[in-house]
Amino acid sequence: MKQKHLKALRVIVSLFFLIALAFIFVDFREMISTAWVHRIHGLQFIPSVVNAIAVLSFSAVGFIIVLILSLLFGRVYCSTLCPMGTLQDVFSFLSRKLSIKKRYKYTRPMNIVRYGFLILSLVSLVFGSLLSLYLLDPYSNFGRIFSDLVRPGVISFNNMLAGLFERLNWFFLYKVDHKGFAWREAAFPIFMLAVVLWLSIWHGRLFCNTVCPVGTFLGVLSRISVFRINMDKVSCTQCGKCSAVCKSSCINIREMKVDFSRCVGCFNCLKSCPSVSINYKLSRPEKKTVSPEPSKREFLSKSWIYLIALTGISKRSMIRGERSAEAGPITKKYPVSPPGSISLVHFNDYCTACHLCVTACPSQVLQPSFLEYGFKSMLQPHLDYSVAFCEYECTKCGEVCPTGAILPLTTEDKKLTQTGKVHFIMGNCIVYTDETSCGSCSEHCPTQAVRMVPYKDGLTIPETHHSTCIGCGACEHVCPAKPYKAIYVEGNPVHRVAKSPEFEELEETKTEEFPF
Amino acid sequence: MKRRDFIQKSVSLGVLSGAAMALGKTRDLFASDAIHHALPYDMVAIKGGEPDVMFDKAMASLGGMKQFVKPNQTVVIKPNIGWDTTPERAANTNPVLVGRIVEHCKMAGAKSVYVFDHTCNEGTRCYKNSGIEDAVKKAGGIMVSGMSESYYHPVEIKKGRNLKNAKVHELILESDIFINVPILKTHGGASLTMCMKNLMGVVWDRGFWHDNDLHQCIADFATFKKPTLNVVDAYRVMKRNGPRGVSVADVISMKYQIIGTDMVAADAAAAKVFGIEPSRIKHIALAEALGAGTSKLESLNINRITLQE
Numbered sequence: 009m010k011q012k013h014l015k016a017l018r019v020i021v022s023l024f025f026l027i028a029l030a031f032i033f034v035d036f037r038e039m040i041s042t043a044w045v046h047r048i049h050g051l052q053f054i055p056s057v058v059n060a061i062a063v064l065s066f067s068a069v070g071f072i073i074v075l076i077l078s079l080l081f082g083r084v085y086c087s088t089l090c091p092m093g094t095l096q097d098v099f100s101f102l103s104r105k106l107s108i109k110k111r112y113k114y115t116r117p118m119n120i121v122r123y124g125f126l127i128l129s130l131v132s133l134v135f136g137s138l139l140s141l142y143l144l145d146p147y148s149n150f151g152r153i154f155s156d157l158v159r160p161g162v163i164s165f166n167n168m169l170a171g172l173f174e175r176l177n178w179f180f181l182y183k184v185d186h187k188g189f190a191w192r193e194a195a196f197p198i199f200m201l202a203v204v205l206w207l208s209i210w211h212g213r214l215f216c217n218t219v220c221p222v223g224t225f226l227g228v229l230s231r232i233s234v235f236r237i238n239m240d241k242v243s244c245t246q247c248g249k250c251s252a253v254c255k256s257s258c259i260n261i262r263e264m265k266v267d268f269s270r271c272v273g274c275f276n277c278l279k280s281c282p283s284v285s286i287n288y289k290l291s292r293p294e295k296k297t298v299s300p301e302p303s304k305r306e307f308l309s310k311s312w313i314y315l316i317a318l319t320g321i322s323k324r325s326m327i328r329g330e331r332s333a334e335a336g337p338i339t340k341k342y343p344v345s346p347p348g349s350i351s352l353v354h355f356n357d358y359c360t361a362c363h364l365c366v367t368a369c370p371s372q373v374l375q376p377s378f379l380e381y382g383f384k385s386m387l388q389p390h391l392d393y394s395v396a397f398c399e400y401e402c403t404k405c406g407e408v409c410p411t412g413a414i415l416p417l418t419t420e421d422k423k424l425t426q427t428g429k430v431h432f433i434m435g436n437c438i439v440y441t442d443e444t445s446c447g448s449c450s451e452h453c454p455t456q457a458v459r460m461v462p463y464k465d466g467l468t469i470p471e472t473h474h475s476t477c478i479g480c481g482a483c484e485h486v487c488p489a490k491p492y493k494a495i496y497v498e499g500n501p502v503h504r505v506a507k508s509p510e511f512e513e514l515e516e517t518k519t520e521e522f523p524f
Numbered sequence: 525m526k527r528r529d530f531i532q533k534s535v536s537l538g539v540l541s542g543a544a545m546a547l548g549k550t551r552d553l554f555a556s557d558a559i560h561h562a563l564p565y566d567m568v569a570i571k572g573g574e575p576d577v578m579f580d581k582a583m584a585s586l587g588g589m590k591q592f593v594k595p596n597q598t599v600v601i602k603p604n605i606g607w608d609t610t611p612e613r614a615a616n617t618n619p620v621l622v623g624r625i626v627e628h629c630k631m632a633g634a635k636s637v638y639v640f641d642h643t644c645n646e647g648t649r650c651y652k653n654s655g656i657e658d659a660v661k662k663a664g665g666i667m668v669s670g671m672s673e674s675y676y677h678p679v680e681i682k683k684g685r686n687l688k689n690a691k692v693h694e695l696i697l698e699s700d701i702f703i704n705v706p707i708l709k710t711h712g713g714a715s716l717t718m719c720m721k722n723l724m725g726v727v728w729d730r731g732f733w734h735d736n737d738l739h740q741c742i743a744d745f746a747t748f749k750k751p752t753l754n755v756v757d758a759y760r761v762m763k764r765n766g767p768r769g770v771s772v773a774d775v776i777s778m779k780y781q782i783i784g785t786d787m788v789a790a791d792a793a794a795a796k797v798f799g800i801e802p803s804r805i806k807h808i809a810l811a812e813a814l815g816a817g818t819s820k821l822e823s824l825n826i827n828r829i830t831l832q833e
Contacts, residue, residue, distance in 0.1 A: 038648075167674065177636060182669035370646045399646050401608050401653070444737040445806070447713020448730075452644060456765045460712035466804070468712060486644075488731035509770045514763055516776050522569055522828045523796040524821045 011288055014275040018087050025051075026094040032408075033154035033367050034162045036184060042407040045364075051089050053222050054145040054360060055410035058138070062358040062412030075229065082230035082237075086216055086223055086272035092146035093216060093223075093272060096208035100255060103209040111252040112212050114260045117270055122217060122224040129221040137384045142360035143196070144221050149204075151362030152197040152387070156376060159367055160186045186372075188395040193376040196387060212255030217270045227269035236291045237271055237278075239264045244285035250277035259286075337492045338433070342499035343380040344391040344479055347398065347425040348406035348414045351502040352381070359413035361387040365405035371396040373481065374405060388413075391427065393481035393497060398427070400454035400480060423454075426506040428479025428497040430458055430472045436494035439469045449483035449495045455509040458483050458495065470495065475507040563591060566824040567784035569793060573831035575621035575759045578781040583628060585827050586783070592752050593701050595633030600699035601625055601665070602751075604707050604722055605641035605656050607768050608649040614760035614775040615768055616654040617707045621757050621781075623659030625703060630664045637663075638695050641725045642670040644768075668695060676728035683814055684744035686736045691728040696749065704751035704787070708758040708780075708794045710766030713738050715805045717767050718794045719754045719787040720746045720816075743810035746787055746817070756782040756794045788817025789824055796821075 028048045032040055040048075049055060056070030074085050086093045103109045129141040142148045163186045170181035207215045216223035230236075239250075241264050251259040254277055258270035266286075277286050342352065346365060349355035366374050366389050375392035377385070389405075391398055400423060406416040417425060438446045449470050450460045457477035460468035470483075472495075479497045487493040568582040583589055593599055603617035611619055622639065629637045639660045643650040647669055651657040657667050669675065676691035696702060706722030713734065714721050720742050724730050733741035758780035765774045780797050784790045788811050792802035802808045802819050812819050 167672065171674070177666075179666055179668055183672035183674050184669075185672045185674075370649065399608060399649065401649065402646070438735060442737070445713045445715075445739055446734045447711065447738075448734045450712035451767055454768060454770070456770050459765070466806075486731065486734075488735040490735060511765070511770065511773055514773065514776055522571070523799075524569070524793055524826070 011275075011278045014288060015279055018084075018273070018275055021088040022094040022097065025089055026091050026098070029091040029150065030154055030158070033151050033364060034159045035367060036159060036163055036166075036186075038368070038370065038404070042404070045368075045408050046410075049147070049364070049410045052147040052410065053085065053090075053226075054141065054147055055362065058358055058360060058411040058413075062354075063415070068412075074226075078226045078229045078233060080234045082233045082235065082268055082271055082273050083223065083226045084273040085226055086213070086220075087274045090146050090216075090222070092150045092204065092220075093213070095150065096204055096213060096215060097255070097274070099205055099208035100212055109210055112254050112257050113248075114251050114254075114262075115257040117258075117267060118218050121219075122227075125219055126221045126224040136357060138357070138360055139384045139386070141221065142362075142387075144219060145360055146216075146220050146222055148360040148362040149197070149200045151364055152376075153201050155363035155367045156189075156194050156197045157201065160189055188372060188375045188392060190375075190378075192378050193387065212257060213270075213272050214257070216272055217256055217258075223272070230271070231269050233268070234290060235288060236268050237266045237286065237288050238291055239266060240285040240287070242285075243283050245283055247282065249280045249282065250286050253277060253280045337436070338496045340496065340498055342428075342501050343377065344393075344428045344481065344497060344499040345503075346374060346389065346391065346405045346414045347422050347427050347478075347503070348403070348409075348417045349503070350415065352499070353501075355413050356381055356385040356388060357413075358411050359385070359388040360411055361389070362410065363387075363389060364408050364410060365389055365414060368404045368408045370402060370404060371399050373398050373485075391481060393484040395485075397452070397482040397485040398480040400478075400482075423478065424506045424508060426478050426500055426504040428477075428481070428499040429474050430477045430479070430483060430495060431498055432458075432470055432472045432495050433492075434469070434494070436489045436492045437469065438489050438494070439463060439467055440494075441489075443467065446488065448486045448488055452482035452486050454478075454480065454482065455506070457506075457509070476509045478506045563587065563785070565827040566786065567782065567789055567793065568827045568829065569780070569782050569797075570829040570831065571778075571780045573779065575618045575757065575781065576624035578759075578779075578831065579621055579624050579628070579755065579783075581829055581831065582781060582783045582827075585829065589628035589632040592703075593629050593632040593634050596635045597633075597700035598698070599629045599634045599637045599701040599703060600695040601629075601637065601639045601660075601703045601705055602696070602722065602726055603639065603641060603656060603705040603757075604717070604725065604767075605650045605654050606644040606725060608645035608653050609769070610653060611655045612760070612772050612775065613769050614707060614709060614762045615766075616650070616656065617705050618757045618759050619655035619659040621755070621759070622656050622705060623663040623665075625705060625755065626660055626663035626665035629701075629703075634701070637665040638668050638699065639665050640668040640670045640693060640695055642676075642693065642728065642730075643725075647671040670725070673728050679748065681744055681748045683747035685740055685814070687733065687741040687744035690732075690745065690748075692748075693726050693728075696726045701753075702749065702751045704754045706754075706756055707760075707762075708756055708778075708798055709762035709769075710764055710798075712766065714742065714807065716791075716795055716798055716800060718756055718791040719751070720791055720807055720811055723748075739806035739810055742807040743814055743816065746807075746811040747814050750785070750816075751787065752785070754782075754784055754787050754790045756780075756790055758782065758794060758797055761798065786817040786824075788812050788819050789821065792819035792821055793826075 051070045053074050056068050059068035132140040167183040170183045248261045251261045256270045258267040345355040373396040374389045377390040403422045406414045447460050450458045455476045457473045461471045463469035481497045484496045487495045570578045570582045603622045605616050607615040609615045626637045679692045711717040760775050761778045762769045762774050782793050795802045
């Protein structure tokens with residue numbers, strides 16, 4: 009293959025992954041099968057690493073492939089597989105087309121920042137919190153942007169089209185209500201989108217070379233990669249054309265050197281060189297590294313301070329989260345984590361808050377949390393029964409989860425997975441306060457853990473059975489009592505196995521004659 | 525929405541044609557009203573057969589679907605598709621019956637036959653797993669979603685006591701013919717769910733009903749729009765844990781079907797089939813008091829058919 013074709017190949021592969029990943033994060037109609045969802049996100053670095061730790065198996069090999077690729081070819085991950093990388097390329101492409109920013113130039117690496125963010129992510133990982141990693145991880149940020157911000161737009165557009173087609177008697181599209189958008193959960197994705205947009209327009213791939221821990225980590229590997237970008241010091245005329253197209257600002261024309269740790273492997277420079285002096289080939293790493301070592305070491309020590317500060321913040325906010333829950337008359341001690349997440353601890357440990365399950369959840373009961381799980385697990389999804397309830401027959405969230413925070417369940421197991429337990433407050437119940445019929449809760453209960461029993465004057469009132477309750481929240485969601493619900497689900501910190509609901513055999517009654 | 529747009533479009537095409545369309549519609553409405561008086565029976569009760577066979581026989585005795593559906597009319601069928609369960613669980617109306625009703629409407633010359641429900645479980649799963657989507661599509665009908673509030677438009681219920689306003693699905697407001705196809709089963713709050721209770725699935729805010737005396741609201745809404753025809757499916761009947769049920773153990777085979785134009789009467793008959801006196805179900809008496817129909821079955825001309833198995 010000719011070197012100038014490398015860019016075309018990169019563009020094709022990157023657009024495929026960008027579009028495919030964007031699609032699974034806005035796919036509110038479950039159009040893509042879960043097998044394909046896994047193929048599409050299988051090579052994403054952070055979820056793959058987390059999955060390998062969560063399930064302790066080699067079933068998650070995506071990240072190993074990425075490591076090998078990086079050792080061979082440098083940070084090609086950043087320009088092909090990473091959707092956040094390609095998204096930035098799209099932004100900078102548009103900015104060039106709109107003549108906002110036409111040329112790039114070499115800048116010195118911001119080692120303090122990039123190694124700082126990397127160390128921050130790694131150290132927090134050691135201490136059992138993914139927070140700083142998943143707030144910086146490009147895949148999870150991309151997921152949050154598309155699931156939380158783009159998906160509502162896609163649904164609105166779908167509804168508009170569905171409305172138009174409906175008039176033509178076409179019903180292949182149908183309207184869907186997007187539920188549960190909240191500014192406080194959307195604030196972080198909006199912030200990250202703004203950061204990425206700004207940086208990509210004015211500074212190319214500066215995000216990948218300062219903020220992104222994956223970029224920095226793969227950058228360390230690419231220092232020793234087999235194939236590298238090189239400049240031929242003899243034939244180079246120092247015209248600067250390569251440097252002007254370099255989104256990573258890593259081509260130093262004066263010294264005729266490429267800082268390969270920052271090169272994202274976009275191959276734009278190869279095409280730009282009039283004297284074919286810049287090329288991509290098998291090469292030995294240079295002994296002298298471009299990055300100044302002292303500052304790296306300096307930052308290592310500083311990052312400890314950041315870490316200590318972070319843990320301090322997390323403790324304080326957790327206390328605040330618990331207090332706010334006491335305000336209403338229904339006080340919940342624990343949030344409800346998705347079925348298959350085993351326990352709050354398991355879920356909080358392995359969820360990177362990419363919100364793929366939020367998109368996939370057909371009832372939209374899975375919503376991004378704010379501080380329900382505490383600061384160190386912010387934005388991780390929880391079952392929000394004010395929005396909807398967990399579908400009895402559905403196992404979607406565990407099927408799509410890329411990190412193993414939610415493990416896949418069979419339908420049979422799911423139906424017996426107790427994520428929480430029902431609690432009834434008779435004082436709030438309509439049957440008690442108004443003395444009229446209701447039965448909304450029992451009507452929706454799939455296991456009849458909430459059943460209507462005789463009350464008075466022919467009325468029936470709910471009776472709850474903890475052993476068969478699975479905590480799906482149908483009762484809580486539909487309870488019409490105002491202002492306070494009469495029935496709610498308290499999360500199980502550790503999920504349990506519910507008893508299978510059993511009832512006696514019915515007798516077949518054959519009526520010979522019409523009863524009227 | 526659609527009717528309004530349709531008329532607007534017609535006007536833009538030409539005042540003459542627009543007027544003709546509008547007149548055509550009015551005439552159809554009068555025509556279908558007139559037909560009801562000519563029915564040979566007030567109600568048909570049939571037992572002992574498969575759902576489609578019972579429907580065929582019962583309709584034949586009423587003079588066929590052409591008694592209700594005129595060529596080129598639009599029809600909306602409202603089965604119970606509330607739950608993500610299989611037909612054997614009898615939480616949803618029998619798919620074979622729904623499919624057969626669509627076929628009858630198409631054979632009578634209906635322009636479009638729409639089927640929808642405001643489901644309790646997630647809509648696409650209910651449509652699929654109930655078997656109703658398949659059956660309707662095979663029969664040439666159109667499944668329409670009821671999942672978004674934007675399908676529902678505010679109406680006034682003039683005779684309502686507690687329920688004076690509701691948002692009703694546009695298909696109910698726009699279609700020429702409305703066929704109500706509930707399944708008979710128990711209900712924790714409403715005792716039994718039949719014709720009148722089934723209409724909860726054409727409104728958006730059901731919580732209001734539960735919060736404001738469920739039985740009264742069911743009766744109130746029965747005065748809003750009288751279905752052209754009601755078909756109560758009592759082929760498989762959920763005897764307990766309704767309306768969702770827990771397993772097939774809640775279901776027995778009864779093989780009944782009740783067809784009539786009066787929801788109150790059909791509900792009274794269905795209650796008796798179930799084995800409960802209609803007087804014990806509050807919304808039947810309340811609806812009767814509001815003039816929605818009669819529960820005095822002895823005053824009706826009922827055709828009782830027993831099929832030999």
